[in-house]
Amino acid sequence: MDARDMGEDLEKILLTEEQIGTRLEEMAALIDADYAGRELLLVGVLRGAVMVMADLSRRMHLPIQMDWMAVSSYGSGTKSSGVVRILKDLDNDLTGRDVLIVEDIIDSGLTLSWLVANLRSRGPASVEIATLLRKPEAAKVDVDVRYVGFDIPPEFVVGYGLDYAERYRHLPFVGTLAPHVYGG
Numbered sequence: 128m129d130a131r132d133m134g135e136d137l138e139k140i141l142l143t144e145e146q147i148g149t150r151l152e153e154m155a156a157l158i159d160a161d162y163a164g165r166e167l168l169l170v171g172v173l174r175g176a177v178m179v180m181a182d183l184s185r186r187m188h189l190p191i192q193m194d195w196m197a198v199s200s201y202g203s204g205t206k207s208s209g210v211v212r213i214l215k216d217l218d219n220d221l222t223g224r225d226v227l228i229v230e231d232i233i234d235s236g237l238t239l240s241w242l243v244a245n246l247r248s249r250g251p252a253s254v255e256i257a258t259l260l261r262k263p264e265a266a267k268v269d270v271d272v273r274y275v276g277f278d279i280p281p282e283f284v285v286g287y288g289l290d291y292a293e294r295y296r297h298l299p300f301v302g303t304l305a306p307h308v309y310g311g
């Protein structure tokens with residue numbers, strides 16, 4: 128799959144597959160160092176974080192376990208509704224665990240601020256966040272993000288797990304859509 132397969136839907140590529148891979152390698156090394164000697168529970172936020180989880184975890188050397196949570200605040204549009212719903216809860220008990228939430232993007236920060244509070248209430252030893260992308264809005268919300276891949280401009284992006292109406296998740300890069308796609 129490359130940019131040409133998107134026809135005229137793609138406006139530009141923001142991050143190439145290679146740039147993403149290089150940054151995930153750096154993030155994995157940081158996480159390995161920070162949690163040395165401990166066992167980490169990675170919590171992926173379905174569905175956007177699937178690619179990041181797969182590619183970040185494969186670059187880590189710590190003993191890890193994986194669990195998944197499905198929450199949704201966006202529906203099929205490009206604006207957060209602000210209402211977070213649990214569609215699938217974790218299978219693991221978090222008591223005493225070191226938890227690292229793995230996300231594709233922090234935009235308004237609403238999803239993560241809600242999720243961190245929810246997971247912290249379950250008695251874990253620690254809860255931190257690793258996200259591939261962060262938009263400027265996120266800085267306004269009180270969420271402490273320990274690992275950030277890239278700070279990006281406030282544009283709606285797709286690819287590498289991120290969808291628009293469920294399309295484009297499988298693109299190996301992150302790009303922006305042409306305005307005609309979403310009626311802009």
Ligand SMILES: O=P(O)(O)OC[C@H]1O[C@H](OP(=O)(O)OP(=O)(O)O)[C@H](O)[C@@H]1O
Nearest residue numbers: 173174175199200201234235236237238
């Ligand atoms: O910081 P926020 O403004 O809350 O937005 C970030 C969240 O929005 C997207 O998920 P979405 O709810 O669209 O579901 P998906 O992961 O299944 O695509 C994205 O994957 C993040 O989880």
Ligand SMILES: Nc1nc2[nH]cnc2c(=O)[nH]1
Nearest residue numbers: 234282283284285289290
């Ligand atoms: N696809 C996509 N989903 C998001 N959810 C929050 N921000 C974004 C974004 O820029 N793109």
Ligand SMILES: [Mg+2]
Nearest residue numbers: 172173174175
């Ligand atoms: Mg998501």
